[in-house]
Amino acid sequence: MPRWHAVYRRWVLARHYRFAREELVPHFFDALTAYALELARLGVPRAQEAVAALRQLRAHPLPSFTGEAEDVFFSIQAQLAEHWGEEVAGAVRRGLSRNDLDLTVFRAYLRDRVLALLGDLWRFRRVLLREAQAHAGVPLVLSTHHRPAQPTTLDHYLLGVEALFARDHGRLLRALATLNRSPLGASALAGSPYPVDRRRLAALLGFEGPVENTLDAVAAGDYALELAAALAGLGASLSRFQTDLLSWAERGAFVVGESLAQGSSFMPQKRNPVVLEHARVYAGRLLGDTASLLFLNHNTPYTDLNDHSTGALESLAGLLEAAEAALELTRVALEESRFEPALLLEELSPEVLASEAVDLLVRQGVPLAEAYRRVQGALPGVRPELLGVEREELIAWMGLEGFFARREVLGGVGPKARGEALARARKRLKEDRKALAALRARVRLARRLLAKGPEGFQAEEGGKATDQEG
Known part of the structure; x- marks a missing residue:
């Protein structure tokens, strides 16, 4: 048994093992099963047994970190060897490196998290449009350069905010397109010595395709940078909207619901809109913590792994959690609070x-x-x-x-223009929902195919071919 130094064990092995055991185990089993299926298709001895063993093993919890296995991959290997024998455990390792395996698992995990976040963002945008409809024609005065500027309506304002978040949705989708590529089959960096079909491996795992160059597959860190940048943009959008809500809350024009406000320990008259402050903290993290991804990729050789794999995963997991919190808190603040029309218009003169x-x-x-x-x-x-x-x-x-x-121009504050803008925003939201559902369906289909085994995958491929021919 390796005798790991206590410091290394605490800050690296135990910490990473705990995160992987809690968050990544299903993705490890998916990736290993897909790879074993491909080896079985190639006729590698004992690979089909490895597929069956992996399917059985994934139903049982992995042991906690003891130091006997340095990470989740070797823990799975140890369990396979103990219960199905060394040859079965070794079959799935033919041409497989932790480099391509880990990066595949990390990307699959992040893909699921981004899809979930896109769902949160979609729901938030839906609330914005509902509030716009509920407050159609309610006038207010907006400022430029921190001074009262021109009147508009609350629905016109909220439609503008939703348009901003619709672009954030698009930026996250584009980051997902870069992320949603499979490194599996790249091995350590030069490619697997077995003739695995990397496109088929990617399809088995629900990816859009493989990362083509095998070095790029394990060395690239730009997928993390692109995702972090999209999250930073979302944080900036949220922060600007939260600033407006807090400004209105300051003068009573936006009254935060009782379940989201806290009183003072000293001043009995106060009801503080703290939900927006907490939401702003999370939005701030999206901006500040993004810098760590840049540093992880700065001045690192185009081969190093931990800087832009494990390190990037930890940072991105924190950013995605902050994004979820910021969106959810801001959404419920809208749902559970109310606007005061008279106070929104108090600066009219x-x-x-x-x-x-x-x-x-x-x-x-x-x-x-x-x-x-x-x-x-x-x-x-x-x-x-x-x-x-x-x-x-x-x-x-x-x-x-x-x-x-007089302001019935496209996107203007005129009643007709606002009605048309709301209709377009609803249509855009509906289209985004369909696109998101299609992405999720692809992942779900891949997991069903993994559960069916190679015969199910072949049958599904044959069915698709028949449909296309018809």
Whole structure:
């Protein structure tokens, strides 16, 4: 039995074993079973027995870390050898390295986590659209440069926010496309000495395909960087939205639900919107912790593994957890809280609509520069006598209803434009749901095929061929 140094055992072996045992074991069995199936197809002795042994063994929990097996792979190997013999245990190792095996397992695990996160993001976007519909036409004043700027409506604002998160959804999908490639069959780095079909291995595991170059398959770290960058973008989007909600909560325009607010230990009158603060902490982690992925890939040879495999996995697992927390907390904050329309509009004043007075004068034939000077001179209050227009005419022109009605451009705040934007956003959300369901279905199908064995896989392939021919 290896006698590992206590420090190495604590900070590396035991820690990694515990994470793998809790999170990665199903993916190890998937990858090993797929590889054994491929070896059995090639006629490697005892490989078919290894497939059956792996299927039986995965139903039993692996032992905790004792130091006898340095990692989960060798723990599985030890169990195979003990119960099915050394030859069966050795059959599945023909041409297999922990390099391609671990990277395959890590990518499969991360793929599942990203798919789950995309589901969380989809649900969050759905809530945004529901809130937009529920608050259609509710006016509010938004600021630019931290000063009141122009009126809009709450649904117009929320539709803009949803559009931002729809792009985050797209960035995560593109990162997933890079991630969703199989290293299996790359062996240590030069490729398996057995003629395994790497495309078939990828299909067995539900990947879109293999990472083509076998060195790239085990040495690349950019899949982690791309995913981290997409998560950082999501964190920035969440943080900006949370900042607005906290600003409105500060003046009572957004009232956080009782189940999400905490009181003060000293001031009995306070109900603090802490759910948004905690959500902002998680969003901040998405930005800050991303830097570790860059450093793991900086100045490392294009062969080193732990920096951009185990190290990247730990960082990405933390980022994905933070993303889930930030999304879920922000979503329930929306679902369990309420907006106060009167307070959303408390910054409305004639000055906020001064640009409308300029437009009125221009429409009456006043040159733009002169109209701008006149309105500036009529402030505060936009006094009609200084503009040369009738008071009733100015009041009618500068009303909110007219302001919104004049803005029926694509994506504008006009009632018709908002209705059309909501319809487009719902359609986009529906399409994203279908695409996400297709990705999940591919993974589920792969797992069913693994459970059927090579005959089931061949039958499925034959069925597909028949369908295509028909």
